[in-house]
Amino acid sequence: MTDSPPAAPVSLEDARGWRGYGVDEIGGSNIGQVHGCFVDAERGQPSWLIARLGRFGAGTLVAIPIAACAGGAGRVWVGHERERIRSAPVVDPTRPLLREHELAIGGHYGASEAVGRPAEVAGRAEGTVTSQPG
Numbered sequence: 001m002t003d004s005p006p007a008a009p010v011s012l013e014d015a016r017g018w019r020g021y022g023v024d025e026i027g028g029s030n031i032g033q034v035h036g037c038f039v040d041a042e043r044g045q046p047s048w049l050i051a052r053l054g055r056f057g058a059g060t061l062v063a064i065p066i067a068a069c070a071g072g073a074g075r076v077w078v079g080h081e082r083e084r085i086r087s088a089p090v091v092d093p094t095r096p097l098l099r100e101h102e103l104a105i106g107g108h109y110g111a112s113e114a115v116g117r118p119a120e121v122a123g124r125a126e127g128t129v130t131s132q133p134g
Contacts, residue, residue, distance in 0.1 A: 038096075042130075051064055096130075
């Protein structure tokens with residue numbers, strides 16, 4: 001049995017192109033619509049997908065780890081269950097995320113400061129803007 005190569009990171013062009021796509025959770029149910037993304041303040045790469053939850057995109061806005069997303073055919077699939085996403089911290093897509101925000105959001109999805117996006121920002125200074133609206 002061979003290991004599959006890691007998936008290529010989502011490009012900023014792709015993440016921006018997903019705006020308006022439906023968002024489906026790991027079980028296949030629709031949970032909302034892509035509102036936008038946050039972009040790493042240092043590297044300019046997408047860091048979080050912003051999803052508007054609820055029917056017809058009328059609900060709260062939450063961040064979902066972009067590394068857990070795959071898009072195509074007008075849909076974005078996320079590797080988390082509906083309840084995990086629905087209980088995620090609410091974000092304001094017009095304001096940047098600070099290091100502390102990202103660590104809290106990552107922790108909500110089960111990522112410690114040793115893996116994923118939390119690992120990328122953990123070494124940055126407290127109070128630092130780590131992601132900008134994209």
